[in-house]
Amino acid sequence: xxxxxxxxxxxxxxxxxxxxxxxxxxxxxxxxxxxxxxxxxxxxxxxxxxxxxxxxxxxxxxxxxxxxxxxxxxxxxxxxxxxxxxxxxxxxxxxxxxxxxxxxxxxxxxxxxxxxxxxxxxxxxxxxxxxxxxxxxxxxxxxxxxxxxxxxxxxxxxxxxxxxxxxxxxxxxxxxxxxxxxxxxxxxxxxxxxxxxxxxxxxxxxxxxxxxxxxxxxxxxxxxxxxxxxxxxxxxxxxxxxxxxxxxxxxxxxxxxxxxxxxxxxxxxxxxxxxxxxxxxxxx
Numbered sequence: 001x002x003x004x005x006x007x008x009x010x011x012x013x014x015x016x017x018x019x020x021x022x023x024x025x026x027x028x029x030x031x032x033x034x035x036x037x038x039x040x041x042x043x044x045x046x047x048x049x050x051x052x053x054x055x056x057x058x059x060x061x062x063x064x065x066x067x068x069x070x071x072x073x074x075x076x077x078x079x080x081x082x083x084x085x086x087x088x089x090x091x092x093x094x095x096x097x098x099x100x101x102x103x104x105x106x107x108x109x110x111x112x113x114x115x116x117x118x119x120x121x122x123x124x125x126x127x128x129x130x131x132x133x134x135x136x137x138x139x140x141x142x143x144x145x146x147x148x149x150x151x152x153x154x155x156x157x158x159x160x161x162x163x164x165x166x167x168x169x170x171x172x173x174x175x176x177x178x179x180x181x182x183x184x185x186x187x188x189x190x191x192x193x194x195x196x197x198x199x200x201x202x203x204x205x206x207x208x209x210x211x212x213x214x215x216x217x218x219x220x221x222x223x224x225x226x227x228x229x230x231x232x233x234x235x236x237x238x239x240x241x242x243x244x245x246x247x248x249x250x251x252x253x254x255x256x257x258x259x260x261x262x263x264x265x266x267x268x269x270x271x272x273x274x275x276x277x278x279x280x281x282x283x284x
Contacts, residue, residue, distance in 0.1 A: 006193065007049060009033040009085065010058035014145045015099070015137065018186040019056055026190065033059060039081035049088040054193045055096040057085045062110060062150045068238045071109035078113035079120075086124045086132065095131040097193045102138040102178065102207060103246045108238075118203065125200040133192040133199060138207030138248055142182030142271065143278035153177075154272075157218055158279050161227035171236045171243075173215035178207040178247040181271035184264070191258040199257050206255070207248025208265045224272055 006023055010016040011032030023030050033039070033048055039059050049055060061067065061077040082098065089096045104115035121132040139153070147155035160167045188206045222229055236242050255261070
């Protein structure tokens with residue numbers, strides 16, 4: 001990377017805020033593309049990108065069930081907005097990182113739009129010689145993740161557990177997840193930008209590759225919080241698939257190209273304990 005100044009879209013969000021922290025920890029200046037700025041506005045995007053040595057593009061409209069009945073805004077933000085970022089990167093000839101999703105094969109608006117933009121990033125690299133690293137972030141969890149309006153799994157397990165309230169699982173809980181601590185994901189995203197890895201024709205899969213079911217996750221949360229919460233089950237939500245498996249594929253992992261190894265991940269129990277402490281702090 002030529003200059004030590006990076007633009008982070010979505011930098012005020014959950015993953016974005018930790019990514020900003022990691023950049024600053026490395027002494028890299030950061031500009032956050034604010035939520036009131038419109039990634040769909042091509043002129044605004046090009047102006048924002050200028051003067052930076054790299055871009056980490058995290059801004060997106062989130063949600064599975066929340067987007068099924070109204071996909072057009074998701075398409076505009078996640079696909080057209082990303083294309084504006086990619087075009088600006090092409091014109092300025094700077095490296096970038098695009099975050100994609102682990103459940104890229106699911107047919108809900110969020111997964112469809114994120115995976116479509118992923119393919120456009122790879123197309124730009126092939127056809128125009130851009131350097132957009134694509135990182136599929138698996139199921140990130142950790143401090144600062146919100147439980148609403150988009151319903152995220154870990155805060156919706158931990159917060160009720162701390163209050164000894166019922167915890168709801170959608171489906172039978174046999175879905176297999178691959179959890180990654182958000183600070184680990186942030187480090188991977190930053191390395192994908194600043195390291196000379198040469199991986200622009202395929203993706204990085206940012207996940208531990210360790211199987212754990214939703215039922216096991218809930219029981220672990222209850223144990224770590226010493227909660228008296230009871231588990232209840234509800235029908236699967238629209239846009240989600242029963243018995244799904246969302247895991248990093250070690251065959252296309254590629255993280256060793258970033259100098260990242262399996263031993264570098266925060267162990268699940270340690271990460272959950274740190275996350276629980278964060279939510280405990282919100283209630284005291």
